[in-house]
Amino acid sequence: MEKAEEWLNYGVELAKEFGPKVLTALLIFIVGLWVIKRIIGGTKKVMYNSKYDESLQRFLLSLVSWILKIFLILLVIGQLGINITTFAAVIAAAGLAVGLALQGSLSNFAGGVLIMIFKPYKIGDLIEAQGVLGSVKEIEIFTTKLITPQNKLAIVPNGAMANGNIINYTAEGKMRVDTTIGIGYGEDIKKAKKVLLEVLEANPQVLKDPAPSVNVSELADSSVNFAVRPFCAPEDYWSVYFATLENCKLALDKAGIEIPYPHQVEIHKKE
Known part of the structure; x- marks a missing residue:
């Protein structure tokens, strides 16, 4: 009985000490997601009114969304009392291993950036690349989505798209x-x-x-x-x-x- 009371008291002490931090962190996370959604929505309207290229719009919005979400996660971690500097040091120490493991993803990200810069194709174009013929549906951070003539969805890595041959049937309009x-x-x-x-x-x-x-x-x-x-x-x-x-x-x-x-x-x- 005494032991149960000790555990109960211990639980109460933990709740008093960490409860407010957890609740605050949860509140920050929920409000943060709401703010990010508003920021992305506002940025999308600005880009639309400025007549940005649709492909560039989606790519930048996806990139900004990821950056803001990472920043929010770091903010929540800091609120929980975890030392962000230490956390960052751990991330940096594991960076090499993660980088090697994610070489393909990093290559695809770099390919997506190159596609945005040189614009070999845009959303709606009919292209042939990597053995796939289809209309460009989306250009995301890591991949390009094509709709084939059979109405199938083909997802092609941006790294391969940026480094391979691309035939754009729409570019000349004929x-x-x-x-x-x-x-x-x-x-x-x-x-x-x-x-x-x-x-x-x-x-x-x-x-x-x-x-x-x-x-x-x-x-x-x-x-x-x-x-x-x-x-x-x-x-x-x-x-x-x-x-x-x-x-x-x-x-x-x-x-x-x-x-x-x-x-x-x-x-x-x-x-």
């Missing part, structure tokens, strides 16, 4: 759609070329400048192949691609121009 259409050797090449060109010119999604082109690209084994190349806006690529194939086939059929295909010849044996 894309060339490459298709190949073949006709039979016995058909009129000039007539077929005119029909194909009219198909391209009739499509409102095909750009006038640069003008679409139709040229003989190959004399194949069973066909004369045309390189049919319209230009369009990047977001119209697939619709123009599919429309070109379908409409060219329909137009050639209407003009009586044969598109070669393998023929099967039946051989009848005499009994």
